[in-house]
Amino acid sequence: MKLLDITLQIYRYKQGEQPHYDTFTVQVEDTAHVIDAIDKVWAEHDHTLTFRRACHHSSCGSCALRINGVEKLPCITRFSEVGDGNIPLRIEPLRNFPIVSDLVVDVSGFFQRMSASDMSITRYAESTLPLSVDNLDEIVQPRAVVLPDNLTHFNRFENCIECGICMSACPTMAVDNKFMGPAGLAAIYCALQKTDDADEKAHLLALVDGEHGIWRCHSAFECTEACPQAVDPAGKIMALRREVTANRFKKVGRS
Amino acid sequence: MENRLTQEMMENPFAEEPKRSSTWYWQIFTGVALVLLLGLHFIANHFIATGGIRDFADVVSYLRNPIVLVLEVLFLIVVATHAMLGVRAIVMDFGISSQAEKRLSQVLTVIGVLTVAYGLWLTWAIIH
């Protein structure tokens, strides 16, 4: 185990001031990850550096940012992947989100999109109401969760940690505030797999069948490339297009 | 304790079903048709035509052929449609207001119709 001198050029923005880059050098172990270097900058150099981090093992999605222009989770990015100390690391916040302070972006729009799919499959452990045998029916309105024969698509979305990297990588999210985005659309596809209620399915498909839903995607596939959890949002958007199209032909067939 | 999540979801624009959109199907349909129509147009005008380009007399006799006339007019309509839809797609990417979106479709429809009208007039002028 050896020590590396890592130089970071970190994007800084405080409200009311001009954005700029600050350069810091910290010493870290070669087995550490980029988030550790950012932690050290905060601890040893500048307590005003604002960033998000929590689990340190790609589970929470908090720390997503860009390293040398590429979206990554710094908690699982080793220095060997990004130059091993030989090149300075440019650390910037995610694209396509408003920047609140330094590396922290406003993700409220992101969660607004995610909640459109109403993924309210609740497990008892997620309920915050006090549990007792008497009120179980009140707490949870169980929906019939029918597991499809092919579990791959179903399970894939379970991998999503809601980190926002796909939204940062997407060139349409860069310009269109009304776009649902790869994460939101993938969430709806997942919700579609989890229900066999015809009305629910029709509603979910209707949510995405608009100008700023699946039809605004221009097939750059950057979301799928950037996703650290192999969710394949682009694949799900294309699958939704297939589902929406098939649904239309069914309607035409019946009328 | 009030369920704030439900409140937020009621005001969530993404939770409202948008107007259904079919323009993408037209874009694909005209695009695939163009691979054929543009291919024919190109080959007929630049690879079959002697010297790679028709002189005036050749253009007139070419367009006086009824099959050619139908195909070229069809090509004109399809290419104008695809072009207008393409421009629309680019402008729609900016997330403009619903009013602006309507205005955009109207303007592009007018431009498209004018383009086809011009082409039809020109074709008629050449033939006669």
Next chain:
Amino acid sequence: MATLEQPKVRRAARWFDVRHRKLGMWAYALNRISGIGLVVYLYLHLVVLSTLSQGPGAWDAFVSLARQPYFLLLDVILLAGILIHGLNGLRIALTSFDVGVKRQKVLFSALMLVALVALSAAALKIFGG
């Protein structure tokens, strides 16, 4: 809340920023650029064609211009735009119906290879006479 948001027009430049991007992004950027170019060409073409309504003299003058080498070069560039946009468009048509999505990068490479071959053959014919 005074958060930092860039103006929309500058953000559109991101459509064409292919640094650190994969093939799908290249396909998107190329398709958008070629599409814009082709729309511009469409109207240029229609304007040029208007000389046909002025009789043989005007049109034939254009024809001799169109035979110049630099003009032929422009034709090759036009053809490149057509081939890129058309072939990539077919890929987009396929993936839009959930066909070939998993192999979209290979599909792009293969189609661009076809475009290159077709373009080379056409260029030979155009300049070879």
